[in-house]
Amino acid sequence: MWLYWILCVIITVEIYNVKRFDTEILVGVFVVLGFLSLAYLSVKLGNLNILSENGYVVIAQFNKTGGLKKGAPIEIAGVEIGKVKDVSLDKDTYQANVTMFIKPEVKVQEDAIASIKTKGLLGEKYVQISPGGSPTLLSSGGKLRETESAIDIEELISKYAFGEVK
Amino acid sequence: MKVIGFFVLLMVGVSAGAAERPQQIIMGIVDNVLAILKDASLKGPDKVQQRRSKIREVVQERFDFAEMSQRTLAVHWHKRTEDEKKEFVALFKDLLEGAYINKIEKYSDEDIHVIEEKIEGSFSTVKTEIITKKAKIPIDYRLKSVSDDKGWKVYDVVIEGVSLVNNYRTQFQSIINTKGYDALTKMLKEKKNG
Numbered sequence: 001m002w003l004y005w006i007l008c009v010i011i012t013v014e015i016y017n018v019k020r021f022d023t024e025i026l027v028g029v030f031v032v033l034g035f036l037s038l039a040y041l042s043v044k045l046g047n048l049n050i051l052s053e054n055g056y057v058v059i060a061q062f063n064k065t066g067g068l069k070k071g072a073p074i075e076i077a078g079v080e081i082g083k084v085k086d087v088s089l090d091k092d093t094y095q096a097n098v099t100m101f102i103k104p105e106v107k108v109q110e111d112a113i114a115s116i117k118t119k120g121l122l123g124e125k126y127v128q129i130s131p132g133g134s135p136t137l138l139s140s141g142g143k144l145r146e147t148e149s150a151i152d153i154e155e156l157i158s159k160y161a162f163g164e165v166k
Numbered sequence: 167m168k169v170i171g172f173f174v175l176l177m178v179g180v181s182a183g184a185a186e187r188p189q190q191i192i193m194g195i196v197d198n199v200l201a202i203l204k205d206a207s208l209k210g211p212d213k214v215q216q217r218r219s220k221i222r223e224v225v226q227e228r229f230d231f232a233e234m235s236q237r238t239l240a241v242h243w244h245k246r247t248e249d250e251k252k253e254f255v256a257l258f259k260d261l262l263e264g265a266y267i268n269k270i271e272k273y274s275d276e277d278i279h280v281i282e283e284k285i286e287g288s289f290s291t292v293k294t295e296i297i298t299k300k301a302k303i304p305i306d307y308r309l310k311s312v313s314d315d316k317g318w319k320v321y322d323v324v325i326e327g328v329s330l331v332n333n334y335r336t337q338f339q340s341i342i343n344t345k346g347y348d349a350l351t352k353m354l355k356e357k358k359n360g
Contacts, residue, residue, distance in 0.1 A: 063327070111237050113332045130335055133236045133243035145289055146308070149327050156326070159301045 003040060007033075055082060056140035058100045060114045060127075065096045066150025068116055068125040074100050076129050081106040084127060100127060100144075108144070109134045115148035125150060188290040188309045188318045189283040191228055195320075196278055196294075198224045203273055218267060230319035231259045233310065237321065238334040242342050250347075257354040258334075264357065290318060 010029055062068075065087060074082040082102035090097050102108060111132030116125055129144075138144065186194070199221055202208060208217045235255045236243045246254065277297040281304075284291045288311040296303045308322040322331045341350045 109240075111240075113329060113335070115329075115332065130332055130339075131241050133238075133240040135244070145286075146322065146329065146331070148324070148329050148332060151327055 003036070006036065053101075054104050055101050056104060057085065058102055058108060058138055058140075058142055058144050060098050060100065060144040060147050061090065061093070062096045062098060062114075062116060062147050062149045064116075064149040064152070065098065066116055066118070066125050066152065068096075068098065068127070068150070072124065072126050074102060074127045074129060076106070076131060081129070098127070108138045110136045110138055110142070110144075111146060112138075112144060113146040113148060114144050116150040118150070121153075186317050187283065188285065188307075189280045189292045191309070191318050192292045192294060192307050192320075193280060195224060195228050199270065200273070203271065217271075218263075221267065221270065222263065226259075228319055230310065230312065230321050231255050231262075233319070233321040234258065234262075234331060237331045238338055240335050240339065242339075242347065246347070250351075254351065257351060257358065260358045261334075261354055262330075 010033060013029060068084060068087055070084055070087060072084040073080045074084065082100055084098060085101040086097075086099040088097050088099075089095075098114075100114075108129060109132035111134040113130045113132070115128050115130070117128045118125055132146075202217060202220045202224070205217075207213075208220065232251075232255050235251070235258045238258065239246070239254065243251070278294060279297075280292060280294050282291075282293040284293075290309040290311070292307045292309065294305050294307065296305060303326060305326075306324040307320050308324065309318040310321050311317060312319050322329055324330070338350055341353065
């Protein structure tokens with residue numbers, strides 16, 4: 001919103017200046033405009049949340065994230081309902097702490113299950129939430145206790161296809 | 167034994183709010199079931215019913231099928247009446263029994279042991295491992311302390327990273343969404359009756 005107002009002000013100033021044929025100020029205005037667009041673009045493309053979005057944070061612990069990245073989508077039924085805000089290592093348990101940022105209109109029950117899935121066979125990792133049946137909803141900063149870690153397909157194949165030693 | 171001893175030491179001071187700790191409960195179930203399977207008087211095909219009812223008793227005592235049913239039906243659980251809920255719990259129990267009893271009976275001296283026990287408030291995870299000739303199969307039990315009961319009860323089993331509740335949850339969800347709840351109970355009943 002504020003960006004829009006700044007643009008409006010600049011344009012009015014610009015029109016004012018055009019009337020006065022002050023080319024130097026006009027050039028300056030365009031330079032400022034260029035910088036603003038650049039700033040806007042980098043914020044937009046870099047997924048920086050400077051313009052604070054609404055939502056709440058939910059934390060889940062996984063044994064294995066399989067390379068889940070910051071900014072990865074969180075989905076229910078394939079619909080994006082949030083983003084992974086942070087992935088860090090728990091120093092005591094050596095598990096992965098995944099901080100998820102979820103849209104405020106989406107309520108998650110405390111017995112919902114978060115699973116790390118892969119798009120396609122070798123695609124990107126994302127978090128899928130299957131809603132639960134508990135009447136208790138998670139509040140901001142709440143912990144999603146039920147998790148399924150990323151399934152390592154290579155490991156499973158080697159385990160069940162080549163596992164036989166004898 | 168060494169492993170268990172280590173964890174007993176580790177867990178001293180952690181109040182579980184119950185007499186028995188989750189890992190003791192899990193090992194208790196395992197030991198009891200194995201004792202039934204090894205019982206010579208219960209062996210043979212003519213004793214199947216007797217053996218199975220004994221296993222059922224052991225499992226029923228420590229598995230919270232009502233909680234499991236609520237978790238698997240998820241959003242559809244609240245839409246059901248009390249009678250429907252009761253019926254579903256019974257059907258779900260039969261489904262699980264039908265799916266796993268054969269596998270339990272196939273047991274042949276594999277090594278089962280507890281790797282880790284974690285308690286967080288009224289929830290706990292016990293990580294165990296079955297060592298077969300082919301591979302090590304990790305099995306995690308999720309337990310919840312039940313206030314009106316003597317202690318912890320299992321509400322989910324995670325085998326090889328795949329949650330039992332989530333597996334049935336997705337399946338039931340798609341059946342209910344496409345064919346309705348009645349179709350699901352009908353399917354479960356048909357499965358039970360062969």
